[in-house]
Amino acid sequence: MNSAANREIHLAARPQGWPTEDTFRLATTDVPTPGPGQIVVRNTFMSVDPYMRGRMNDVASYVPPFALDAPLDGGAVGEVVASEADGFAVGDTVLHGLGWREYALLDASTVRTVDPALAPVSTYLGVLGMTGLTAYAGLLEVAAMQPGDTVFVSGAAGAVGSMVGQIAKLRGAGRVVGSAGSPAKVERLRALGFDAAFDYHDGPVLDSLRSAAPDGIDVYFDNVGGEHLEAAIGAMRQNGRAAICGMIAQYNAAEPPAAPRNLAMIISKRLTLRGFIVSDYGQLGEQFVQEVGGWLRDGKLSYDETIIDGIENAPAAFLGLLRGENLGKMLVRV
Secondary structure, eight states: OTTSEEEEEEEOSOOSSSOOGGGEEEEEEEOOOOOTTEEEEEEEEEEOOTHHHHHTSOSOOSSOOOOBTSBOOBOEEEEEEEEOSTTOOTTOEEEESBOSBSEEEEEGGGOEEOOTTTSOGGGGGTTTSHHHHHHHHIIIIISOOOTTOEEEESSTTBHHHHHHHHHHHHTTOSEEEEEESSHHHHHHHHHTTOSEEEEGGGSOHHHHHHHHOTTOEEEEEESSOHHHHHHHHHHEEEEEEEEEOOOGGGTTOSSOOOOOOOTTHHHHTTOEEEEOOGGGGGGGHHHHHHHHHHHHHTTOOOOOEEEEEOGGGHHHHHHHHHTTOOSBEEEEEO
16 A cells, blocks of 8 residues: 555644645645554545634644644545454444644544444535534533524534534524625525524624614523624623633734734623633534434425535635635535
8 A cells, every 4th residue: 555645734834923835835744554443544534624724823723733744634525445453344434633734643532433324424524524513512511592583603514613503593592693705605605594684794793783683682602702702791781601612713814913902891791701722522423413313304404515626725724614605515525
């Protein structure tokens, strides 16, 4: 096996501000050979996610930074092509954390087998994977959404946001509002069942949110930060709750953001703003798969994927994600 070529994407430089194509390098190595307890996987799909931008900086965080001149990593699914591990056979489909390469050498303890007959394999990176669990845990556990609540979701046409809005409706939210970055995305949100949606380019977010939710909001699911978070604080009713999932508006900023400027409202309104990491909610995994899998089976929940072909185009897919070019989950078909 090690006579074949393996292409992988390395981090060539740490970006200052926005990453560019020069941030990445396409490298060619040998396909690895497994040792005892290891398997080799030919990746079929890999995920690009906003959190990966933070890992390009050499700063302490909840996950280590990417190393320079080494392959990046992230969620991937693929087919076992060589195995020296009990319980894994050639041809098995597995989920693992070594994307950004065509072939991955993995310790079997870090890999989970998935059933391609139950759902398309790409869904294990999206609606039935980390993306879906992020939406589910953030809305129901972190923000403690209750039936009848008015829910606002920023970046709502993305992989996580589109799930949050649909789960909120299925769990009995009174009104669900979403923001997105284009008229086509706004239309998609309405098709997904959002009660109201707006393009955040059309004017101040606070004005658009007041029009969409004139009586205020109870829950805010934050994927954007900045002006969106300021607007949500302004629109929140007493005892409102925000699940802070991401702040993509400032991931590439060279200077700290000006907003939110109204944090004193947290006191008078008795608000709760709570950041979270999906890995803290693994205990919800079985409940999540049962409930969300049932909605999928029954046709009650939809998901979108934007698929880019070729490992060499993974950097372009990631840059497109940061620019908001995706509808739903951004994936690379390796």
